[in-house]
Amino acid sequence: MASTFMGLNIGKSALATFQTAVNTTANNISNVRTAGYTRQTTEINATAALRVNAKYGSVGTGVEATAIKQTRNEYYDTKYWENSSSFGLYEQKLYYLDQIQTILKDDASQTGFSTIFANMFRALDSVITDGPGDLSTRNQFINKAQSLCTYFNSVYVSLRDIQEDCNQEIKTSVDSINAMSEKLALLNREIYNLEVRGGYANELRDERNVLLDQLSSMVKVETNEVNVYNTNGEDLGVTTYRIYINGQTLVDGFEHRSLEVTSSSYQKNQCDIDGMYSVVWSDTKMNFAVSGATAGGSLKALFAMRDGNNADPEKGKITAVDALSVPKTITVEELSVTQLEALAIADKGTLSIGNTTYYYEGFDIEMSEPGTISKLTFRLTGDNPEHNVTAGKLGALVDKGVTVGESVDAMGVPYYMTQMNQFIRVFAKAFNDIEKTGQTLDGDEMGAFFTAKSVTGNHYDFSDQQDVTNYGGQTTATFDHYDSTYFLLTAGTFEVNELSLRNARYFSTTKDITNGIDAYDIITKLETLQKGVTMFRGDDAESFLETLLSDISVDTNKTEIFCNNYGNLSSSLENQRTSVSGVDEDEEALDLIRFQNAYNLASKMISVMSELYNKLINETGV
């Protein structure tokens, strides 16, 4: 026989349980708009039955709320994070590609390369029709040519601005990854502390997931949650939570790691900005894998846009080292890029040989025939670790492959910069070579029409490189990287020579001015440079922008499509996730009705029991 007051207790348990259930519902309803909030449900179980000394054996003892649990499917989280890093990658890439595309735009709203280039040649043709002897027409052409230079100068600046933005954003991203890393480790600890005493740290877990959502848009995130057992193999009811970014551990339980950026005075490509950041782990100083196949997220996009050279850096084989000379040198042959016009290595940069990075401060270019590089000799700096550059270590490098700078498989700022430089060099060289065969209006010899300016205000007319055509009886000619060769000509240094700008007479239109000032044989030759002469990637000069624009627009278009796809996927995954874990008002309202009814009934139960006791105690047998 059960206790007389058992019914009252059962009623009480129901009151308490449904009170809890109603509270959970209240919590759900109040958090209906909270970001990242997961619907909680009260688990209601019958309490253990009581064996009584009666024929029916055991009686139910009531109800209890055993747990308040999240309804969350971790599979969707994993999927969401995976997708989010892809979405973040393409979204970030699109942002910068759009900017490059806008810079290169040439349409009714913005004057770009094609228009400026066509105008320049139109002015050149007008020099014929208005008379090459006419100073104002000559001047008009020279100014149009200068416009072309200014155009490239401004594109150069804009591209470098983009690179600078990427660089700054890399730093910001790393800072926020570090902040999150710390917070995630802290959350892990709090969750552990709460859950070790039983129950679930629902709100903290939500907070952790929100953080991981954010983190996953920057880097590729993977997590691993394992139960913790004590030495006897008993489950402690708590878990250790590990977080990996780009395949490397960021947080392991209570421990977190952090990244740091180091700015380097060594560049990867010729026109790179100064002080580019590289990201390393603070504890091991090892490189953080930002661009590998395991990487993702906006950080990968930032590096791709900042360093992307379409996986086409200078590569070669080391044929000689000189450990005795000061500075020590490494000579590279069998080069992948042999055209001087296409050379895009940094003045002061890095060599990757195997897994080791060597630093150089300058190099010599050896040409076997004009414009064709046969050999590059790099001068190593003192920044190299001592053990790297011992005679033995250097000697072992011979016959090994080397990559100058870094190979990044994306069309980023360096790619467009290199393409532009290559075009400018080929075009300027062809133009200058024709110009130099002629005479100025004063009958003097003409020099280079397009020159390169340096930051120090010097002007280079590539006279050094001209010498190689004669060889001086030798089969090769060697130049330093700072010698006056076309290597110095970039979009940033491109200019019309000072003399022509000051004096329109300094521009050759004919081989022999005594034939008459309106002779225009040189102009006819120059005009062929506009179209018909293969100049850039198998196409003529006026198609340059078309070639470049097709790169950027197809790349942007592709990125846009990916961005859209991953965006759509993102929202559908978000839908699926909320479909499981989201709060629904109608559902909660129904729960409210259900639990309220149950509570009401339990309360009625108490009154009924009260009446029963009243009857039993006060009225029975009195």
Next chain:
Amino acid sequence: MRITNNMIMGNTKTNINSNKINVDKYNTQMTTQKKINKASEDPVIAIRSLRLSTTMTHINQYVDNNIPDADAWMDVTYTALNNMKDLLTDIRTQCVNGATDTLTAEDRQVILKNLKALQDQVYTEGNADYAGRTVFTGYRTTENLTFDKDDNALSYDITENFTFENLEQHRYYYGSTTVPTAATVNAGTNCTDNIGRDSFYRIRLAYDQVDNLNVGSIQFTDADKNVIPGTTAAPTAYDSYEDWVNDPTYGNFQTGDNAVFIRSTGELIVSDSIAEAAMQNKGSLSVSYTRTGFTEGELKPEFYFDCVKNPGQPDEITFTLENQEINYTIANSTQLTINTQARDVFNFNIDRDVTEMIDAVSYAINAEKKVSDIKQMLESEQFADADNQEVLKTYLDAAQKESDLANDNLQKLYEKYIGNFDKYLKSVNTSITNVGSMQARLSLTQNRVENQQTTVEELKSSNEDREMSDIIIDYYAAYNAYTASLTAASKVGQQSLLNFL
């Protein structure tokens, strides 16, 4: 699938946004009327549009600039050539007049006056200019074809090339009657004997008043540049034909391979043996000579010959004769030579011919005057006595002979020069026809290029522009979808079960 209110709201939000994107897209299209705003929206359209723009720039350059320029240039050329034609016709008329056998003294005077007036303007048309650029002077568009002012110190070494065709027989007249005075009549001089005519083969240089030849000997060469035997001679230079006649060797000239150079008239005279050998072997001859002092209106040598200006001076300039065609690009890979070069129309022989014509007519007028003067003397009281009459008669005979020779020369020369001027006229007319046909070709090309312009414009438009009506339809469709999604959104989420509790 379980759908929560939040999901409905979220999806509604996404849908409204995608509708808004459409509205924005068509709204932008409405203002720009372009299919795309960024290259990445459709790379194919973007790049095709770029290519068409470039083509358009080329065509615009042809249509707006090169074709009108070429046309104006050729208009100037055409007018100048027409003027030249009129001038040559005028000179030819004088030739016809001079070739008539009955010329009165007045006729000759008129011819002389006309020729002198015409000679002054023979080459002025050669200085015609278009927008400050002389049109007949090749690439030297800032220079006139002729000298602008007299310059006595200016000197040129000129190398002139001739062929056997330039060898012509020319009549030379020597001796001159003087009109006797009272004193000379009494002396009784007879001067009939040394008046006469000879005919020689000559080559006339482009210039008269030549300083000297720069070569010691001349020789004709054949097509293979080999010296033709019997054509080598060292020319003896004389200031004038008279000087040569007075030289005792004059009579022996034809007895060997001889040559004579007359400075004042710029003539190279060769003996018949040389001329015949040269003609037989179709020889050609190169002569280099120096001339110092040029007068206004004379042709500048650099437009006709290889020459050296101011030889030996610090400002020495060597000119090499070359073809100086000015070509304008008037359509894609179509070039048009717009200029006519002076040496094709302004033949330097014109001036030389006119000078010879003037000389001949002056000579005739002069001789005629002598005759009439002597006749007058014959009739005067002073010389009425028989002796004087006798002497004067011989004078008259001499003068008459001179006059007859002069008249004969005048006629023959002018007859010959009708032919010459027909030739000059023909070459001017050919040039006029050339210019005319060039202009016709230009206008055909213009037509074609303008058509091309329209075609490219249409292509460009069909490539990148959208039909307004299409945009409007799309815009309204997008706008309707947007409003509909707003209406739906306003209903959804208003209510939940909580409202009914």
